[in-house]
Amino acid sequence: MRVVFACNSVVKNYHGYGKFINRCCNLEPNGQLLCTDQVEDAWITLLYVCITLVKVMVFLFGPLMIPSHMYDVSYMASQYVVKLQQELKMKLFVTESAQTSVRYKTRLTIQDISEWNKFQEVLGQFPMDEVIPIKIQELKIKVKGKRVIPENEPPTGLLRTLFDNLVRCKVKTLDPFNECCDRSVYAKFEPQFKHKCTWHMCAQTFIRVLMVFLIPIPFYMRIFLYYQFEEGAFKPTLFYHARNKIDYKEQNVDDESPLITRKPSVVKIKKIKKNITKIDKTVHKRLMSISENEEHIFPCTWGSGTIYNLRRFMVQILVGVFCVSCLYSFILLAVEATGIFVEIMAFTMMGIIVNAGSTLRYVSMALLVLVYMHDCYNNVYESYLTFNKAVIDDIMDRVEDLKTVASLPSSMQESIGFTVKPVEAVDRIPTAFMFDKTEPRWRIGHLLLFLDSFDTPRIPLRLFKKLCEVRVHGAPGPVYINLLRATGKFFIIVVFLFFVMIVVMAFGNVHQISSTNQTLATLAGGFVPMLLKNILPRKSVKLNLKTLSFKGQIDEVICEFKQNWPVCDLVIEKDEPEPKNDDEDQTSDIADEKIGSPELKRKKSCESILDAKPEDKEKEKEKEKPKENILEKYMKENAEWKNKDKDKKDGNGTDDSARNSIVDENFVDLFVDLSVAETSVPWQMHGSTESIASASMLPDSDFVTMESSFTDTMPQITVVNVNVLSQKEMMASCALDLHIYKDWCSLIDQHLGRKMRHHLTELLHNVTAVDQAIKPSYLLDFGIKASSFHHFVEDLKRTGCVKTILNIYQMGTDLLVINPRCIQVLQQCTNLESLYIPTDVSSGLAKPQTIKRKLLFEELLQSIKLLPFSLDNISMFDIDVTDMNLTTMFGILLGYPFTYWFERETEENCLSMIPLRCLKVTRTIHIQKENKTQLNSAESFNVFSFSVPEELFDSTAEDHLNRWFSQKKMIDSSLQLSTQTEILPKVAM
Known part of the structure; x- marks a missing residue:
């Protein structure tokens, strides 16, 4: 009842x-x-x-x-020292001048080295504007806690794996998702959209938005419980409380008065804002009316330091107060949510105890589920823990100086990273200095072990993952695979427990079994999987790290392992040549003479070589010299021809080049620019749908022989060597006075007609680029008579609008203005395949193919040698194109690194619906106004525009593009390369 x-x-x-x-x-x-x-x-x-x-x-x-990895400095970025087994030699150049001309591999600004204390101290001892040989014996790197793992913390947690793969979108690195994540959401319509959008980008955005709503879930639940169950207890319902909330005071309201009146403080702020605006306008008007003599204008700097320090102090105080307020606001929310969940748990336990007869069998089943879940995932943890300990022990045995370092007390010991020596048959991976991202980094090979001051060993997370995938019996394999297997086992056990509970409850209700007996039956049936697991024999393969197969696999991983680590500081020393000991040399010579050792024979042979004729030496040197790059030779000759009068001394007898920092060897590894404080932003591809690393767009080691071991990185380009354009001249080549536009306009009206004025910008920029040897030729794609254009170019030379002798080719119905020095250099070339990569796009092929036939290059070179040119005056030539493949020839004459070739029997090709990598090189021209009060402007235009099939754009093609673009970059530093992939229904040649 x-x-x-x-x-x-x-x-x-x-x-x-x-x-x-x-x-x-x-x-x-x-x-x-x-x-x-x-x-x-x-x-x-x-x-x-x-x-x-x-x-x-x-x-x-x-x-x-709060998790320690969110604020712990040792987890965020610990400092480790890596001792190099072979010292790294580099060349350093430090300058405070903005006009220094030097080629460098990496440029560092004041902001880049602001936190490098030891490096700044050493820089103060070095002279300015000199190439200084330096050596580096140790590296200081920053190591984040999430990039290394200790011995007892393998990355196998279920929550951590879910967080890394879903929240941090590391699922992209897994094999099944590699191709899917990089595909565009637009599918076939991708070329019609300007911005690239991949599935990986969409997943990242979705996860970020989702996390904004998921993080406050505990507080959402607390609000729900309040309004659902507690609001009535706190809401005043008596008439007395309602009466106190009503105000019966009379208010005299004027109908003519405004409904809202502003406070006096608001009115004052409005007045102050209005006055400040007037002051700003007045100051700018006065600045615009200042005379051209700017030598008497000085900025007012008194008091600025005190005001800045006070402002900085106040900002720090406000930021601190704001952070503490936000922290305790979140803590208050956490306190309220925690309190309600503690109450729920307490009263739930009370309800279970009071109603034990009805709920105990359900509680026991829930506890069994938790026990089995822990057991399944703990097995994964134990297997990886054993594997991680074994791997770390093996790596520690490979390190030579580990015991010596670990024996020091923690107060004297610094955190050290150890490199492991690979097998003798494999060369060491050279250490390289990288600056292709937001911060400088060292690319270090074989860096496998990190030991902190408390002797805690750690290994890189990437190394751990690679070793897990070693194909050896007993190797655990990828973490996510084992977690999926453990999840499958857990679900099988849950299904079994579910059927046990259904059977017990069904028979209990039929036979009127007591609740206590039902609970005991449920526990007995639930322990069956555990009994089977412990009693039945298991076929598990234990990993033995001492086997020959595992040793070979781990040696292979160690030999190929390299990783980039952020630079914490640079510890450098001046590389001074070691003095030779004359006494030791004399004693060794005497000993050799007495014994008659083979060392004496070697010395005599060396003396005979030194006594050889100088003519023979010069011939041998010429044989040993590598062939000079044709385009580089053309570039240097053009620069020397333009600047043949620049190297002469001025009227005072001083060398004009002495004003710049001219060094014997004008290529350095590190260029420290102390003249600017801006961060050196990596080179980016403007307007492209893909990003290419800045290091891959720069010249390779063909330009200069590097003494350091930085063979993996490409040098960053800037100006110049002694024979190439200086920085000032290069800036002048990118500048254009406004009066030149007027001269071009008048000449176009005179020779080509006023209708051609809308092609003024295109003609001016492209002909100027040919004149300055930025591009070898320019193809006119609009109808102009050859004779009229010939007279037009002659007048350009007469009026000084162009500086060099240009030739005009009429090739069929096409008109080409060309720099004749380009033809001269090409005719002297004997190795065209090193300059151009032709692609066969004949219609009979299923897809484009790279041509490597020497016969084709011989035919092209023969056609080039038949081209006439004149270096004395502006001439026009009518070229016979009967036996020419115009598409290929135009690609060569226009200076493209990639050209197309197809059978001339038909004009069709196989580029239809083929992904093409479209590349464009743009140049920026600064327009200098005649009136100095007017602001200068800048214009950008396409200098080169070509394409290559996406499938053929491999590492070899990219290296070829790097070399080509770096040569162009040396002539004009304003050149920028952009790329995008397009699919066209039809491509016309």
Whole structure:
């Protein structure tokens, strides 16, 4: 029989004070009404006190609940020292001048080295504007805690794996998702969209938006519980409380007065803003009216330092207060959410205890599920823990100086990274200095072990993942595969437990079995999987690291392992040549003479070589010299021809080049620019749909022989060597006076007609580029008579609009203006295949193919040698194109690194619906106004525009493009390369 209670609050006298208590009444079976007073229980009171203490403790010690990796400096970026087994030699150039002309591999600004204290101290001891040979014996790197793992923390947690793969989108690195994540969401319509959007980018955006809503879920639940169950208890319902919320004060309202009146402070702020705007306009008007003599203008700097320091101090205080306020705001939310969940758990446990007969079998089943879940995933952890310890022990055995370093006390020991020597048959991976991203980094090979000052060994996470995938019996394999297997086993056990519970409950209800017996039956059936696991024999393969197969696999991984680490500081020393000991040399000579050792024979042979004729030496040197790159030779000759009068001394007898920092060897590894404070931004591809690393767009080691071991990186380009254009001249070549436009306009009107004025910009920029040897020729794609254009170019030379002698080729119906020195250099070339990569796009092919036939290059070279040219005057030639493949010939004459070739029987090709890598080189021209009060402007235009099939754009083609673009970059530093992939239904040649 169901008993119903009716409760109400009554006031009772408690030692002279009124006290509210609950009185509950119920109707007995005999019809008698029984009322009892509810007295507070001491245990319930203690429970509420404990819940309150939990809330207070969470509030006071809430910051300790934040994961340490979010604020711990040792986890964010620990400093490690790597001792190099072979010192690294480089060349350093330090300057404070903005006009220094030197070629460099890496440029560092003041902001880049602002945190490198030791490097700044050493720089203060070096002279300026000199090439300084330096050596590096140790590297200081920053190591984030998430990039290395200790011995007892393998990255196998389920939550960590889910967080890395889903939240951090590391799922892209897994094999099944590699191709999918890099594909565009636009599919076949990708060329019609300007911005690239991949599935990986969409997943990252979705996860970020989702995390904004998922993080506050505990507080959402607290709000729901409040409005669902607690709002009525705190809402005033008596008439007395409602009456206090009503204000009956009379207000005199004027109909003509505004409804909203602004406070005086707001009006004052408006006035101050208006006055500041007037002051700003007045100052700018005065600045515009200042005379051209700017020598008497000085900035007012008094007091700026004090104001700046005060402002900086106040900003720091405000930022600190804001951060602390935000922290404790989140803590208050966490306290409230934690308190409600503690209450829910406490009262749930009380309900389970009170109703043990009905709920105990469900609770036991839930506990079994938790036990099996821990067991399944703990097996994965144990296997990787054993593997990680074995791997770290093996690596520690390979390190030579580990015991010596570990024996030092922690106060004297610094965190050190150890490189492992590979097998003798494999060369060491050279250490390289990289600056292709936001911060400088060292590319270090074989760096496998990190030991902190407390002797805790760690290995790189990437190395751990590679070793897990070693194909050896017993190797654990990828982490996510084992977690998926453990999840599958866990679900099988859950299904088994579910059927056990259904069977027990079904037979319990049929045969009226007591709840206690049902609970015992549920536990007995639930322990069956555990009994089977422990009793039945398991076929598990244990990994033995001492086997020959595993040794070979781990040696292979170590030999190929390299990783980039951010630079923490540069510890450099001046590389001074070691003095030779003459006494030792004399004693060794005497000993050799007495013994008659083969060393004496070697010396005599060396002396005979030294006594050889100088003519023979010169011939041998010429044989040993590598062939000079044709385009580089053409570039240098053109620069020397333009600047043949620049190297002469001025009227005072001083060398004009002495004003620049001219060094004997004008290529350095590190260029420290102390004249600017801006960060050196990596070279980017403007307007492209893909990003190419800045290092891959720069010249390779063909230009200069490097003494350091930086063979993996490409040098960053800047100006110049002694024979190439200086920086000032190169800036002048990128500048254009406004009066030149007027001269070109008048000449176009005179020779080509006023209708050609809308082609003024295209003609001016492209002909100027040919004149300055930036491009060898320019193809006119609009109808102009050859004779008219010939007279037009002659007048350009007469008026000084062009400086060099240009030739004009009429090739069929096409007109080409060309620099004749280009033809002269090409005719002297004997190795065309090193300059151009032709692609066969004949219609009979299924897809384009790279041509490597020497016969084709011989035919092209023969056609080039038949081309006439004149270096004395501006001439026009009519070229016979009967036996020429115009598409290939135009590609060569226009200076493209990639050209197309196809059978001349038909004009069709196989480029239809083929992905093409379209590349464009743009140049920026600065327009100098005649009036100095006017602002100068800048214009960009295409200098080169060509394409190559995407499938053929491999590493060899990219290296070829790098060399070609770096040569162009040396002539004009304003050149920029952009690329995008397009698919066209039809391509016309």
